[in-house]
Amino acid sequence: MTKEIIFSDATKLAELIRTKEVSPVEVVHAHLDRIAAVNPKINAIVTLADGALNAAKAAEAAVLAGDELGPLHGVPFTVKDSIDTADVATQRGSPIFKGRVPDVDATSVARMKKAGGILLAKTNLPEFSYWIESDNLLSGRSNNPWDVTRTPGGSSGGESAAIAAGMSPIGLGTDLAISVRGPAAQTGITSMKATHGRVPMTGIWPRAPRRFWHVGPMARSVRDIALAFSQLVGPDGHDAFATSTVQFDAGIGRQPYRQLRVGWMVGPGFGPVDPEVAATVKAAAEALKDTGVFVEQVSIPALERDFPLDVFNRLHVMEMKPAFAEATAGHEDEMYKMAKTMLSLPDTSMKHYIDAEQAVERLRDGYADYFSRYDALITHVLPIPAHKHGVEKFTIDGQTVDATYLQGATVPLNVTGLPGLSMRFGTSKEGLPISVQVIGKWQAESTILHLASLLESISTVRNLHPNL
Structure with missing residues (x-):
């Protein structure tokens, strides 16, 4: 039964708890045992929540008493260590914040708890959530459960690794340019970056640049993503970007009232893509065609005019540098390589900054034009499967690029705010997950789900798990 518990999705666990087939205490114990067994190899979990077992006992008592139960009642969840958790350390991947314990939950954590979820643990990340590999001076480097010599990605790499390895059924990550979708792709799980502002960022650091940051669910099934999102969505009165009152129903199996139109592409505009990955995107598109969806290969000219990765780099450096400088003042000897790199980058000139702002508007217009004709877009998430630790240069389809190019297909959704979901649809020759990205128009999460x-x-x- 233990194996069934640790590899059941959150929706199934909630059902088993509701029908008294398993108890919340049994579920939490199973996941704690799994953490003890495999985390030494993976290093995804950095802090256990002391109150998890007591919360599980209270959840069990509520079931036995016949109380009204939330949709995630008794289900453990994990949280990236940049997201505040009341009375549980939130250390942001840096010795500078070692021992920092918030008094209040982030809005997203509070909403998971309100749904009945039990905070189990905090997960690893890069220093200040800033890089595509989860490694820092405080808690070290996380490894990919499919191959420990490879990265589970960043910045939500610890979260993705924990879920893929069966240490957690569901959790929360954050996304500035790639950070819930990329790690999900590298470990073969599912995640979603919703439309910007749909889920409040209250209680999450860093906030700069606020217009690019997102918080989103990570899990092992699409239905879990839909369920979590239904609990996370909506304004909280604190995050000024979170103003939409558009409701979301977690039901995802309904047939649309008309035939959906979907385009697919792997470029141009994203940078080079490995042929195996490109073939997986095409295969996913063809599979949708077989379900009755209208599908065709497309291009978005705006992505060719303004390379989104370049636009993002010109904007975010100017906005993140002050936040990093403030956080590290007087602690320069405790900085890791990415904070040092960020602070050493030259400022963007005002001309280039304004040009980049205008480019963002052109990109938004380009996607608006596309979505006037189509309901969704299928692309790759990453141009290659999970890579070895510490690699800084990649040769992809004959072109040599630096590591920032891994964000080529994800960062457009951060600069435009559009929603995107990452899910596995293939396997590389080396046995590594290959994922696709399903992108929708503004607030069209129901369509992509x-x-x-x-x-x-x-x-x-489906249902493949690492052999640990």
């Missing part, structure tokens, strides 16, 4: 559920139902790689 519906399409993702179709892909999940016909995927040949």
